[in-house]
Amino acid sequence: MTGIKNHFEPLYDQDRNLVGIWLSPELxxxxxAILSPAIDKALEALSPETVKEQPEPIKDWEALSQFWDFNYPMPTDVSCELCGSHTDDWQKDEPRIFRLRSASMGGMVNFQCQECKARIIKKHFKKHVDVECRPFVEK
Ligand SMILES: [Zn+2]
Known part of the structure; x- marks a missing residue:
């Protein structure tokens, strides 16, 4: 029987921030049977909406980035005018500050602000980006 250390290990990043807990398959x-239902419950409590959320169309985003031929690097930042939320790279946020809703090959990208539910529509043109922020409307 090996010690606890090999079955249960807190994981840290280089700045000593806890990033997760590792459990051995045996553990x-x-x-x-006990942990799984508790984890499911906790996940729902942490993000009641994202459990039911549609997956982000990451493939569309990747297709756009692959065929990107505008005069500037593809922007990854998103800002919400309405509540002030901002990210430099929306894909790095876990949980998301902005969720990708759609991305078209024509350069139109649609995000939803997770804070106030506003839509952020980014239209990419050859030389500039048009950003529009629409408040959330209940359907
Ligand atoms: Zn917002």
Whole structure:
């Protein structure tokens, strides 16, 4: 029988921030019946909406970035005029500050602000980006 250290390990990044907990498969198998329902419950409590959210159309975003031929690098920042939320790279946020709703090959990208639900529509042109922020309207 090996020690606890090999079955249960907190994981840290280089700045010593806790980034997760590692469980060994053996430990997981023994504790799964108890842990799994508790984790599902906790996940729902953490993000009640994202559980039911549509997946982001990442493939469309990647297709756009692959065929990107505008005069500037593809922007990854998103800002919400309405509540002031901002990210330099929306894909790096976990959980998301902005969720990708759509991305078209024509350069139109649509995000939703997770804070106030506003739509941020970014239209990419050859030399500039047009950004429009529409408040959330209940349907
Ligand atoms: Zn917002």
């Amino acid at each position: 997981w198998r023994k504790a799964e």
